[in-house]
Amino acid sequence: MTRRILMISNIIFVVVLIAAWFTNGMGIIRNDVARNIYIPDELIMPLQVKAAYNDGEIFFRYRWPAQKPHIYHDMLKYENGKWVRYGASVAGPQPQGIYEDRVAMLVDDGSVPEFGRYGGYITVGDRMRFFTSEAPTEEVSAHPYLGAKKGQAEVGKHLPATRRDINDWSSVVSEEELSRLRAAGYFLDLWHWRAHRSNPIGKSDDQFVAEARYGDSGKGPFFTNWSAQTKQPLLMFDPQKTGRYALKWSDLAETKLGFDDLYFLREDQAAPFDPNLQWKEGDTIPRRVLRMGEGSRADISVAGKAEWREGFWDVTLVRAMDTGRPLEDKAMVDKGFYTVAFSVHRAASGSRWHYVSLPVSLGLDREAEIIAVPIDGQEPRWEQPWSDVTLFYPGQVSWPSLISSRHAGASFIKEGVPARFRHSERQLARYGVEAEFADEIRRQWLLTMIGGILFIAAYTVAMNLLFWRKRI
Amino acid sequence: MPPYYEIFVRLVAPYHAVLVHFPVAIWTTVALLVFFRAVSDSPLARAGDRILVPILILSVVCAVAAYLSGFMIFPLEAAGTSPLIRNHIVTASWSLAYWMAFLVTRWINGETVWQGPKRWVMLGLALLGTIQIAITGALGGHIAGTPTSMSQVLQWLGWDVYHTFFVPDIILWLMAGAIIALPVLGWWGRRHPG
Numbered sequence: 001m002t003r004r005i006l007m008i009s010n011i012i013f014v015v016v017l018i019a020a021w022f023t024n025g026m027g028i029i030r031n032d033v034a035r036n037i038y039i040p041d042e043l044i045m046p047l048q049v050k051a052a053y054n055d056g057e058i059f060f061r062y063r064w065p066a067q068k069p070h071i072y073h074d075m076l077k078y079e080n081g082k083w084v085r086y087g088a089s090v091a092g093p094q095p096q097g098i099y100e101d102r103v104a105m106l107v108d109d110g111s112v113p114e115f116g117r118y119g120g121y122i123t124v125g126d127r128m129r130f131f132t133s134e135a136p137t138e139e140v141s142a143h144p145y146l147g148a149k150k151g152q153a154e155v156g157k158h159l160p161a162t163r164r165d166i167n168d169w170s171s172v173v174s175e176e177e178l179s180r181l182r183a184a185g186y187f188l189d190l191w192h193w194r195a196h197r198s199n200p201i202g203k204s205d206d207q208f209v210a211e212a213r214y215g216d217s218g219k220g221p222f223f224t225n226w227s228a229q230t231k232q233p234l235l236m237f238d239p240q241k242t243g244r245y246a247l248k249w250s251d252l253a254e255t256k257l258g259f260d261d262l263y264f265l266r267e268d269q270a271a272p273f274d275p276n277l278q279w280k281e282g283d284t285i286p287r288r289v290l291r292m293g294e295g296s297r298a299d300i301s302v303a304g305k306a307e308w309r310e311g312f313w314d315v316t317l318v319r320a321m322d323t324g325r326p327l328e329d330k331a332m333v334d335k336g337f338y339t340v341a342f343s344v345h346r347a348a349s350g351s352r353w354h355y356v357s358l359p360v361s362l363g364l365d366r367e368a369e370i371i372a373v374p375i376d377g378q379e380p381r382w383e384q385p386w387s388d389v390t391l392f393y394p395g396q397v398s399w400p401s402l403i404s405s406r407h408a409g410a411s412f413i414k415e416g417v418p419a420r421f422r423h424s425e426r427q428l429a430r431y432g433v434e435a436e437f438a439d440e441i442r443r444q445w446l447l448t449m450i451g452g453i454l455f456i457a458a459y460t461v462a463m464n465l466l467f468w469r470k471r472i
Numbered sequence: 473m474p475p476y477y478e479i480f481v482r483l484v485a486p487y488h489a490v491l492v493h494f495p496v497a498i499w500t501t502v503a504l505l506v507f508f509r510a511v512s513d514s515p516l517a518r519a520g521d522r523i524l525v526p527i528l529i530l531s532v533v534c535a536v537a538a539y540l541s542g543f544m545i546f547p548l549e550a551a552g553t554s555p556l557i558r559n560h561i562v563t564a565s566w567s568l569a570y571w572m573a574f575l576v577t578r579w580i581n582g583e584t585v586w587q588g589p590k591r592w593v594m595l596g597l598a599l600l601g602t603i604q605i606a607i608t609g610a611l612g613g614h615i616a617g618t619p620t621s622m623s624q625v626l627q628w629l630g631w632d633v634y635h636t637f638f639v640p641d642i643i644l645w646l647m648a649g650a651i652i653a654l655p656v657l658g659w660w661g662r663r664h665p666g
Contacts, residue, residue: 005661006589009654010596016650017600020639024631027640408550408557408615422617430634434555442552444638449562451639451647453569458654460573465658467581467590 002466009462016455020448028440029433031092035132037436038092038353040393043429045355047103047342047389051372052380053321053364058332058372059303059380060191061316062103064391066346068255069308072263073100073196074287076226076233077249078279083232085287089350091130096253100196101308102345102354103315106209107362109330109338111185112159117418119341119359122160123188123209124398126169129154130351131396132436135169145172152212160399161186162211167400178211182327186210189330191300193315197222200264201290204300204317208328216328218295222288225265230275233285237262238271245274246283259307267291296325303379313346334374338362344391355391358420358428392425395432485544492542492612494534498527499571499605506574506598510591521583528575535568555636556615562637563608570601 031038048063074087075098087098106123108115114122127135135155141147155169161181164171172178181187190207198204198221206216225233237244242262250256257263265286273285292298299319306315322331332338342357361368370387373380403410409422419428434441505520542564543551551557574597578585585594610622611633623633631637639647 001664002661003589005657006593009657009661010593012650012654012657016643016646019646020643022630023639023643024637025635027642028638405547405549406553408546408554410550427634430632431555434636438553441636441638442558444640445558445562445636447644448638449565451644451651452562452566454651455647456566456569456573458651460576462654462658463573463593464577464580465655465662467577467585468662 006463006466009459009466013455013459020452028437028444033091036091036130036134037132039433039436040092040347040349040353042393043433044390044392044425045344045346047344047355047357047391048386049342049360049370049389050380050382050384050386051362051370052375052382052384053332053334053372054375054377056320057318058321058364059316059318060105061314061380061382062193062342063312063314063386064103064344064346065312066101066308067311069195069259069313070097070099070101070346070348071195071199071259072098072252072255072257073194074098075247075249075252076285076287078246078281078283080281083285085226087287089130092353093348094350097255097348098252099348099350100194100345101313102192102194102343103313104193104343105191106341106343107189107191107330107338108340109185109332109336112188114160115188115341116339116359116361117416118399118402118413119339119419120157120343120356120394121397121402121419122399123157124394125155125158125160125163126167126398126400127155128169128352128398129156131398139170143170143172145175146170146212150212150214156213157209158211158213159186159188159209166403172211182210185326185330187327189328191317191319193300193302193306193317195306195313196264196286197288197290199302199306199315201266201292202302203293203298204302206297206299206319206329216296216299216325218297219291219293220297221293222290225285225287225289232275233273233287235265235267235270235289236273236277236285237265238269240271241269245277246279246285249282249284252284265289296323296328299323299325299329332364334364335366336364337366337368338364340370342389342391352394352396354393356394357389357391358423358425359418360387360389390425392429393432394428395434396436397428397432401435481544484541488538488541488545489612489616491534491538492609495531495538495567495571496605496609498531498534499567499601502528502531502571502574503598503602506595509586510595513586518583521586525575525579528571528578532568532572532575535571539564539568554615555634556611558636559633560608560611560615563604563611567601567604567608570597570604573597574601 029039050061052059076083077086086096087094106120127133137153140155141153146152160166162173162178164173187208187210190209192205192207201221203221205220208214225235227234237246239245267289270289300317303316303318323329339359340362341359343354345354360370362370364372365374373384401407403413412422502524509517509521610620613620626633
């Protein structure tokens with residue numbers, strides 16, 4: 001009997017151990033869009049980059065995998081007598097697939113020293129948009145500077161020194177201080193290519209990050225096609241130029257419209273919206289209208305044609321080496337050394353559901369992780385090999401949390417140790433996901449640890465009872 | 473934090489890396505002795521067995537010291553937030569538990585633990601303790617910035633060490649059931665020998 005019970009006890013012990021091993025990590029991490037939580041299936045992805053420059057311009061070529069291209073974005077569909085919006089930013093992928101792919105690049109020339117060590121993490125502040133703890137729109141809009149003066153409605157990317165208290169998004173330093181910081185180059189240039197809102201007209205948005213994320217001065221490559229007053233679009237397709245008033249929703253839902261079709265509304269192909277037309281169920285008008293842009297905001301263009309082919313996007317952007325706008329753009333010079341960081345949005349996901357890189361060094365004909373090669377002609381021949389960059393899903397990890405006592409590496413950050421020295425992209429992706437479930441995981445971990453200790457103790461008691469009896 | 477405690481922490485924390493070598497070395501040696509004793513009744517194997525209790529007591533004392541000093545390296549809040557440190561704490565706790573279980577069993581039951589199938593139970597406990605301490609050491613290396621390929625082996629076996637080790641509620645309930653059932657089974661077996 002004792003021998004049989006010994007065997008049963010051992011079987012119970014081993015079965016529980018095996019079950020614990022193969023179920024580890026389960027039961028906590030799940031999507032919860034009400035809390036702005038959506039975990040992508042893939043946590044890391046590759047990006048390839050090449051760069052080249054001549055006397056006047058610098059070119060960046062990006063290539064990344066995407067199962068399919070997402071080139072539709074933000075549409076107004078006529079439904080039951082009303083214009084209904086599809087394609088706003090949501091947690092995770094947009095359910096109808098109406099959200100554009102994007103590639104973006106932050107650039108610094110050394111004026112933002114932490115950026116070279118921690119990349120985009122330094123731009124993720126307190127209560128950011130689409131974090132579980134995001135600041136409410138009303139609160140941001142009511143802020144005397146960010147809301148009332150700068151028209152911000154959400155807490156977006158910003159740099160640490162633009163806040164008196166990094167743990168408080170609203171503690172913006174004085175305007176005089178902001179001006180002095182900007183004059184000293186304390187901002188990040190942001191190249192921002194979008195598959196719908198800029199690509200069809202061969203443009204990229206030109207933005208920068210300082211106390212918030214702003215567009216450069218001038219006009220951007222798109223504007224919003226919506227009248228809040230009439231709750232109707234402002235513009236529709238000009239039938240004389242395009243042969244239609246609107247798109248068909250079914251064409252978008254079935255992704256029938258490709259790169260060579262009309263899936264976007266250009267300002268010069270638009271006409272004032274006519275509410276008296278016989279609008280039909282499913283008529284669809286883009287909520288964004290494209291235009292060539294003006295001024296500093298229109299500095300960046302697409303070189304050639306940016307297209308998705310055989311599972312990969314291939315996008316080349318070009319800008320003047322020096323745009324002559326030192327308060328909005330980082331000028332580049334021959335033999336210069338810079339830091340860049342990339343992000344990619346794909347799979348119809350927007351806002352913080354992107355993949356980002358750690359900071360990467362860029363040298364113009366100079367040793368660096370990405371070496372921009374000098375060229376003689378107008379266009380690069382791209383004969384150099386690709387530079388491979390690993391992108392990762394960053395989760396909800398903010399700069400205030402990284403420099404706080406909650407982060408075991410906070411003392412290393414204080415000492416200036418770069419993120420890459422201690423962390424791989426795979427590790428950061430995992431940590432990013434865990435940060436979204438911090439409290440739940442801590443509780444489950446504690447229960448698992450204590451449960452394990454008690455389980456070993458119970459087994460020991462059983463063994464000793466059985467052994468002891470046998471000894472007698 | 474009171475200043476004297478801060479001074480104490482600063483003095484003790486660096487010794488964690490030194491202290492952990494004692495239990496690791498002793499438990500590795502013990503594991504070899506246990507393996508030898510499990511497969512052999514020779515005088516040499518028996519001689520090895522006789523030193524198990526004293527060196528295991530020493531190892532547990534060293535391990536407890538190493539365990540406690542480990543909590544002084546990072547702020548507790550940070551230790552409880554970092555997946556790698558959480559995992560290090562879990563595996564260290566379970567290593568200590570396994571080897572204490574081994575010590576208690578050997579101490580109470582004496583040389584009879586090597587009779588019949590009980591020797592395989594002892595070998596199993598030692599094996600689990602050795603695996604746990606190997607993982608604990610590997611995680612400690614990760615935290616110190618010197619990762620090894622052990623993490624790749626663990627990932628291949630189903631656990632990414634950058635992911636906090638925890639089990640779902642259903643397994644916690646299963647554990648709770650086992651925590652009750654195992655002593656009951658032991659008591660039952662003791663009451664019904666044969």
